[in-house]
Each structure stands twice: as C-alpha cells, then as structure tokens.
Amino acid sequence: MSEKEHITITQIAKESNVSISTVSRVLNGNAPVSPDKRKRVEEIIQKYNFTPNALARGLISKQTKTLGVILPDISNPYFSSMFLEIERYALESGYTLLLCNTLFGGSSHGIRNTKEESYYFQMLIDKQVDGVLIIGGQVDLTTVDNSYKLALKRLAEQLPVVVIGQEIEDVDCIFIQAETGQGVVTALNYLYMLGHRKIAFVGGQPNVTITEIRINAYRNALKALGLPVDEQLISLSDYYSEDGYNAMNTLISRNASFTAFLAINDNVALGAERALYDQALKVPDDIAVISCDLFLTGEYHIPRLTSINQHHDLLGRLVITTLINSIKGIGKPPKFSFTPELVIRESCGSHLGIRTNLL
Template sequence: MKNDEIIKKDTTIYDIAKEANVSPATVSRVLTGSAKVKEDKKERVLEIIKLHNFQPNAVARSLFKKRSMMIGVILPDITNPFFSTVFLEAEKAALEFGYSMILCNSMDSSKVEAIHIKSLSEKQVDGVIFMGHRVNAVKTNINYVLDLQRLASKIPFVIINGKMTGVDSYKIITDEEDGIIKIVDYLVGLGHKDIAILGGITNSTSTSIKHMAYAKALKKYGIKVDKTFIVNDGFSIESGITAMEKLLKGKKVPTAVIGINDLVAIGAIRAIKSAGIEVPKNISVTGFDGTYISELVSPQLTTVYQSYEDIGREAVNTIIDVIKNKETPKNKIIKTKLIIRKSCSTKP
C-alpha cells in the first residue's frame, strides 16, 4: 500500500497516554480537571495534546465526566407555540452549559409518553424537563406516579406548570393565577361585567388554576359567576371556535371573553367575526401565553405574557444545579405581564 493511500486514524486518549508515558486515567484527569496531576506529567500530556490538536469527541467527554451531557424534554404538542417556545429558550440555556437537548413529542398520548420516558432513561440523560399532558393532570394515575418516582431516583427532573402529587420533583411555575386576575381587573376597568372564560379541560391543573382565579377576581368586584360563561373545550383554535359558537347561541352573550390560551382566543375571534359581530366593538377578547401568534391575528390580541426566557432558563438551571449538587429551590415562580393591544375596548 502506498503512503498516500494510508488513512491516518484519529488520535485517541490511549495514543496520548502511550506517547506521554502515563495512564489513560491521567490523561482523563488532565482533560477534565477532575483531580490533581503532577505538574511534569500534566505539562507533558498538554504538550502532546497540543501537538496532535487532540479534541475528545462527545462520547469520550461523557465518559470522562460520567455524564451524557444531554437533557430530555417531553412535551405534548410541539405545534403549540407555548411548548415550542419554552423548548427553544431551554435549548439556548442548555447550549451555554455545553448540553444538547433531546426533544420528545408525546402527541398527547400516555403510551407514547411512557415510551419516551423509557428511552430517555436508557440514553442515561442527565435530566428531564416535563411539560403538559399527564404531569399537568389534577388527578394523577398511580402507575404514572410510580414511573416518575423510579425516574426521580436516578436523575433530576423538572415539571413546568404541573403539580404531580406524590412525586418529589422540581417545579417551574408560571403565576397563572395572578395573570388571570390581571385580565379580569383590566376588563372590569373597561366596564365589563359579563365576562366569559373559554377553553381548557377538566383534569388540567392549569385550567383549574385559571378558573379559580377567574372566580376569585369576579368575586372581588361583586360579580357572580355565570356557569354558562365557562366553556371547557380544549386548547386549540378549533376548540376556541366551538366554545365561542356555544356562547353566541346562549340566552346571554358576554361582552368580554378570556381565552385559556392564545390559540383559543384566536378561535373565539374567528367565531365572533363569522357571526357578523365586531371585535372589540361588540365583544372584547383576551388570550393567555403571549405567544408570537397573538400579534398576527386581527385585531392584535391583548394577552398575558409568560416569560419564556425565564421558564426555559430556570428549568435548565435547576437541572444543572442538581447535577452539581448545589442547593436550589424546589419551586420557582415566574411572573406574568399583561400586554394590552387592540382586541379590547370599553363595554358597548
């Protein structure tokens, strides 16, 4: 075989160790700084590393550090702007720490979610972030609790906007109650008393929190809750259309509507317009989440902004702190902000 046909193999940690006349473990300690190495050996190893322009690959680094340098994220629907935006911000934060993310979309299926949990555990990820679906359930399935308890005994995990009774986990919680109260305060300030809330599902902690906050805020102003003004129909634009159509067919039509999220609010606006009614002249509409789509609808949507940067960053920071054995709060509360746009006006 000719010299120019010879393919030079990549330099390995074992090659460095042999040339420096030290053990592979010593090279590992130099690379990671995990333990002291005699200065003469350290200088010899570093000199040879520089000579060969040696850079350990991701697998090698993970073996040195005894970490995978990966964080798993399980969410129910990547097409929902809330989940995709939180994931994006979490990924930005993870990259700063040298971590990569594994995205697992459960498609709102408990079976698929269980497959993802098993897969992430087998991949030995260093932490898992959960959003939506079963971690957001008011009544938690006992088998699911046991699954997560087993996972928690191995790796740290963080739940975003969920409770999971019976599971010792870290939580990043948006102050959804305060967000809804801000909306009601704003609408009442515009003269509205007939205020409806649309969307969500019964067995959802997020829905439950928002409904209780809605009732609490109305009570503050002496406004009695009209049960016909509470319509649970899901979290999508289509569910917002369906819920609003039900309201428009009722005996009493509200002058203002709160969407459980921006998607539902946009659906409500579509239904209102299809009925030949004007927004906000006849009915004011607000959303919740502050996703980018709230600016794309006409009129632009008044909404409660959840700080995605803070949610994503705090979720990753929590996992990193646990990995490094640093003390970190079990619960972190993220504040919300009311963004006022063009979808609300004074009571007609």
C-alpha cells in the same frame, strides 16, 4: 491503524503507555498531568486526528453534558417558546439538549401511534443524560395515572428531575408550579374597568391543572367584583385555534349574552375571533377579548390581541438553572414570583375609551 479508523480512549491510553484517567485529564483539562505523559497522549491524539465525543469525555466524569427535555407538543407556542429559552441557557452553560416530543394527547393532531411517556423516561436513562426536565404531558392532569407516577418515581431515583407542575406525593423530583391564576384576575378586572359585566371564558381542557386554576380564578374574580357566575358563559375545549373556534360556536349556540370573553391563550383567541366573524360579530366593536397567555404572534392579529404576558422566558431560564444546579448539587430551588403583565393592544377597544354603556 489508519487515520480513517476510529480510536478509543482505551487505545490511546495503551499506545501512549498511560492510564485511561490520564487520557481523560488531558482531554478535559481539569487536572494536572506531567509534561511527559501529556506529550505522549497529545502525540497519539494528533496521530489519529482523534476528536472525543460527549460519551468519551464522560467516562471518568460520569457526565455527558446532555439534558433530556420531555414535552407533549413542540408545535404549541407555549412549549416551543419555552424550549428555545431553555436551549439558549443550556448551551450557555455547556449542555446540549435531547428533545422528546411525546405528542401526549396526540389524537388532537390526528396522530395515534404515540409512545407512553414512561418509554421516554427509560430512553433518557439509556442515553445517560445528566438530568431531565419535564414540561407538561400527563403531569398536567389533575389526577395522575398511578403507572405514570411509578415511572416518574423510578426516573427520579436515577437522575435529577425538574418538573413544571404541581407536586406529586412521594416522588423525589423538584416541582415548580408557576401558574397562580393571577393573570386571569388582572384581565377580568381590566374588562370590568372598561364597563363589561357579562364576561365569558373560552378554551382550555377539563381536568387539566392550568385550566382548573384559571377557571377557579375566573369564578373567584367575578364574585369579588359582585358579579354572578354563569356556568353557561364557560366553554371549554382544548388549547388550539380550532378548539377556540368550536368553543365559541358552542357558546353562541347557548344564546348566552356576553360583551367580552377571556381566551385561555392566543391560539384559542384567534379561533374564537373567527367564529365571531362568521356570525357577523366584530372584535372589539361587538365583543372584547383578552388572551390569558401571550404568544409571539398576538402582535400581528387583526386586531392586535390584548394579552397576559406570563413570562415563559423567565420560567424557562428558572427551570433549566434549577436542573443544572441540582446536577451540580448546588443548594435548594430558588424562590420565585413572576407577576403576570397585562399587555394592552386593540382587542378590547380601550383606545376608544372606557365603555360605560354595557351595564
């Protein structure tokens, strides 16, 4: 066999006259091997310049040190920023990631030929990943399709699975739900303190859990402040800048009176601001805005966006740690509490003082 030809662990074991498990112990360095056997194995490895891949290392350990991550849209800053944190900690822990960008709801990008999420479930099983992390997609819907539920249940029967989302009954995954709506309450209370009494809500998709949680928090916060809930001031669409633009135009077309609005995230806030500008309205001079979900670009908007930091970096570290611990059989998922943080910038005009003329 020439040096350019591939050699397998089985061939190394045969040529060095040892067992496959002995070759594996030499490669992994996780168990003692007699000096004579180690020398014979190392000579064969050197002879063929053998470099084991992850699958070869996993023949004995039954692990590939690879994790699957399933998310619906890597172009969305929410998912991309969280994925970067997940990848950072996974690499620190000795794991590589296999990303499945499902484009769930891909029609919003003009993409039609997307695969069912169950396709990616089976693909990750076939790839022999050690565990799977699911962030968004159909699991985010308030009502989950039964076929999805069955596919997720089958996946969880074969692999450790951690899901960011609300628990699905009779599915043996670890579910982590971080969204409580507290950030919306904090943002609305801040606008109230600045003197605003007619506050709209823009963006988010109906029948999606995070939207429903934040809309309910918005309604309850208004009631707690003694303000009426005007459904005409709620304009839903989706989570991107184009959706913010369209949602704001819908709100304006209703002739509803408002002096401030909450945007479901920074993307939506940017589109909504453009719609206001097209109507000769300025932020914050005419309308104040707070984003309920801070992305990295908000600091560079004009004006700089006041936003709620939901600490997605901490959530990313939590979920990947939980998955790795589950693979290792370590304990129960940790209890956690991330308090949303109001990041005050320019889009509320607070640097001009509290606005008391909006009563």
